[in-house]
Amino acid sequence: xxxxxxxxxxxxxxxxxxxxxxxxxxxxxxxxxxxxxxxxxxxxxxxxxxxxxxxxxxxxxxxxxxxxxxxxxxxxxxxxxxxxxxxxxxxxxxxxxxxxxxxxxxxxxxxxxxxxxxxxxxxxxxxxxxxxxxxxxxxxxxxxxxxxxxxxxxxxx
Numbered sequence: 001x002x003x004x005x006x007x008x009x010x011x012x013x014x015x016x017x018x019x020x021x022x023x024x025x026x027x028x029x030x031x032x033x034x035x036x037x038x039x040x041x042x043x044x045x046x047x048x049x050x051x052x053x054x055x056x057x058x059x060x061x062x063x064x065x066x067x068x069x070x071x072x073x074x075x076x077x078x079x080x081x082x083x084x085x086x087x088x089x090x091x092x093x094x095x096x097x098x099x100x101x102x103x104x105x106x107x108x109x110x111x112x113x114x115x116x117x118x119x120x121x122x123x124x125x126x127x128x129x130x131x132x133x134x135x136x137x138x139x140x141x142x143x144x145x146x147x148x149x150x151x152x153x154x155x156x157x
Contacts, residue, residue, distance in 0.1 A: 003018065008057050008058060009060055009100075022035055040132055060137055069101065073107070084122075094106050
């Protein structure tokens with residue numbers, strides 16, 4: 001169970017702060033929801049308290065883990081399938097995991113592919129989403145601006 005003010009990551013959306021916990025009636029059923037404010041993109045997300053674990057909601061990582069992420073971004077690219085469709089599915093599974101290292105791997109690999117050849121439309125969207133997820137967590141962990149973190153990513157990959 002999380003509390004108001006906790007900084008958490010919601011896979012596929014990014015990192016945010018729990019602003020409140022509210023009772024809401026949805027489809028005739030009253031349930032408690034975390035109201036999560038995701039600063040990157042100024043988004044608000046409702047997550048049912050009872051299924052937050054299933055949804056992969058987790059606390060943000062420690063600052064030490066961010067150094068490991070930077071090391072991962074500098075490391076060699078993972079071997080990826082030549083078929084963009086299979087590559088897309090594999091990357092989607094990594095993003096759904098919610099693990100910051102997996103998200104960083106997707107960002108690193110797709111940024112490098114993009115520098116060599118054009119990404120498909122789906123992969124461009126995936127890269128933008130993966131960057132948003134990664135940047136949002138680093139911003140909350142280190143207290144940097146979005147622009148600074150995006151610049152760090154560009155320089156590190």
